[in-house]
Amino acid sequence: MAYLLEKTTTLQKYLDLPQNGKIIAEYVWIDSFGNLRSKGRTLNKKITDVSQLPEWNFDGSSTGQAPGDNSDVYLKPVAFYPDPFRRGDNIIVLTECWNNDGTPNKFNHRFESNKLMKAHSKEKVWFGLEQEYTLLDPIDGYIYGWPKGGFPAPQGPYYCGVGSAKVYARDVIEAHYKACLYSGLEISGINAEVMPSQWEFQVGPCEGIKMGDELWMARYLLERVSEEFGVKVTFHPKPLQGDWNGAGCHTNVSTANMRVEGGMKYINDAIEKLSKRHKEHIELYGKDNEQRLTGRHETASMETFSSGVANRGASIRIPRSVQAEGYGYFEDRRPASNIDPYLVTGIMVETICGAVPD
Numbered sequence: 001m002a003y004l005l006e007k008t009t010t011l012q013k014y015l016d017l018p019q020n021g022k023i024i025a026e027y028v029w030i031d032s033f034g035n036l037r038s039k040g041r042t043l044n045k046k047i048t049d050v051s052q053l054p055e056w057n058f059d060g061s062s063t064g065q066a067p068g069d070n071s072d073v074y075l076k077p078v079a080f081y082p083d084p085f086r087r088g089d090n091i092i093v094l095t096e097c098w099n100n101d102g103t104p105n106k107f108n109h110r111f112e113s114n115k116l117m118k119a120h121s122k123e124k125v126w127f128g129l130e131q132e133y134t135l136l137d138p139i140d141g142y143i144y145g146w147p148k149g150g151f152p153a154p155q156g157p158y159y160c161g162v163g164s165a166k167v168y169a170r171d172v173i174e175a176h177y178k179a180c181l182y183s184g185l186e187i188s189g190i191n192a193e194v195m196p197s198q199w200e201f202q203v204g205p206c207e208g209i210k211m212g213d214e215l216w217m218a219r220y221l222l223e224r225v226s227e228e229f230g231v232k233v234t235f236h237p238k239p240l241q242g243d244w245n246g247a248g249c250h251t252n253v254s255t256a257n258m259r260v261e262g263g264m265k266y267i268n269d270a271i272e273k274l275s276k277r278h279k280e281h282i283e284l285y286g287k288d289n290e291q292r293l294t295g296r297h298e299t300a301s302m303e304t305f306s307s308g309v310a311n312r313g314a315s316i317r318i319p320r321s322v323q324a325e326g327y328g329y330f331e332d333r334r335p336a337s338n339i340d341p342y343l344v345t346g347i348m349v350e351t352i353c354g355a356v357p358d
């Protein structure tokens with residue numbers, strides 16, 4: 001720990017150096033495994049609009065995104081955020097991946113999703129995602145802070161827990177929260193989860209494609225923060241078998257119609273439509289999600305679709321307060337922690353509002 005502190009103090013000396021008018025832009029993209037990648041470049045002046053950001057490229061053969069003999073993949077900037085690590089005018093740039101023949105890369109799910117969002121922009125679809133995740137020891141991959149080769153006391157005291165041995169790595173979570181706020185993300189809250197060393201942050205409500213953008217950026221900041229604290233983040237939906245909760249990404253949804261008086265009718269219509277496409281949704285709701293959607297640990301079975309008011313064992317939950325007021329939003333509890341939010345928000349809009357017209 002002393003070494004870490006000393007190292008940080010030494011680094012600060014360099015971070016404080018002026019940049020001679022140049023800025024650093026860290027370009028971020030999503031690879032073929034659903035992991036984040038990034039690389040930095042120098043730009044000559046402060047950026048005030050995304051259109052000022054140059055396209056860039058990378059070696060797609062190193063990320064599973066292109067063959068070695070045609071390896072260039074292009075990075076098209078779509079949004080940028082203040083960089084909480086480098087600060088000043090430095091920025092983090094979210095990009096879409098494109099092939100050199102002018103088609104979106106196979107793993108660029110933002111492109112199709114954005115078409116759906118644009119086609120239905122009048123409906124003003126809002127999302128709020130509850131990103132759960134688990135912290136691991138980066139050396140041995142075991143759950144962070146747990147006794148080696150053993151287990152902490154059974155679940156019960158940890159959810160929103162307070163106090164030593166009930167809550168693990170709060171420093172990481174605080175750092176991430178502040179980093180998100182600094183970058184201007186719509187992070188709306190944070191809480192310790194049911195399994196020790198499992199946490200959640202919420203992003204939203206965000207309209208349309210902004211939801212996927214912001215969740216990916218919040219994940220990026222979390223991964224970067226974790227480097228500095230010596231913990232490893234996993235988004236696996238069931239990091240540990242046994243009587244331990246899995247990790248999800250509950251997806252809260254509303255359209256403009258649902259948010260005003262009489263909205264319950266539109267919420268029920270949406271749930272009816274969702275019930276008819278359960279299998280298609282599940283296919284996009286995360287790899288290994290079957291390990292999580294067992295019907296236990298606050299989940300509904302993957303085999304059947306269900307809905308209910310205040311029911312945390314249903315596929316879709318209508319919050320009690322929404323039922324009482326007669327309008328608001330609903331929660332899809334099926335998506336796993338490792339979803340691509342572009343796919344999930346995309347199919348949600350397709351199911352509720354309709355496909356993109358030809």
Ligand code: ADP
Pocket residue numbers: 126127128129130188189202203204205250252253254259328329331
């Ligand atoms: P839970 O009780 O399921 O743990 P949380 O408080 O963690 O709920 O998350 C609720 C989420 O719902 C937040 O991300 C919030 O932004 C989102 N939300 C609130 N109102 C709406 C709305 N009208 N449309 C979509 N999402 C909403």
Ligand code: MN
Pocket residue numbers: none
């Ligand atoms: Mn090189």
Ligand code: MN
Pocket residue numbers: 130200
């Ligand atoms: Mn929650």
Ligand code: MN
Pocket residue numbers: 130132193200
């Ligand atoms: Mn939760």
Ligand code: MN
Pocket residue numbers: 130250331
């Ligand atoms: Mn929830």
